[in-house]
Amino acid sequence: RLVLSLIGFDGDAATQxxxxxxxxxxADIVIPVVTAAxxxxxxxxxxxxxxxxxEIKAELEERRGVL
Structure with missing residues (x-):
């Protein structure tokens, strides 16, 4: 919603x-690229x-047992 308002999207308009x-x-390209980066x-x-x-796995197995 924030992105739509920033780019000037008008939901009430018949066309953009x-x-x-x-x-x-x-935005469809930049937002995923930035978040992936x-x-x-x-x-x-x-x-x-x-x-x-x-080490972490061994500690967890020690606490709860082997699953």
Whole structure:
């Protein structure tokens, strides 16, 4: 809803302007690219090695038992 208002989308209009349609297309590309890049950056900074994953798994199994 926020994006629609920012690009000038008019829900009551029978048709949208060419500029609004272009901005919708751009938003359909830019928003997923930005969120994917953010997710990649977060995961890149998250330090989880195979060894650490095994340690975590062992700790969990110790607490709750093997599933």
């Amino acid at each position: 302007t060419a500029e609004t349609l272009t901005q919708l297309r751009i 953010l997710a990649i950056w977060v995961m890149w900074k998250y330090s989880l090695t195979e060894e650490r994953a095994r």
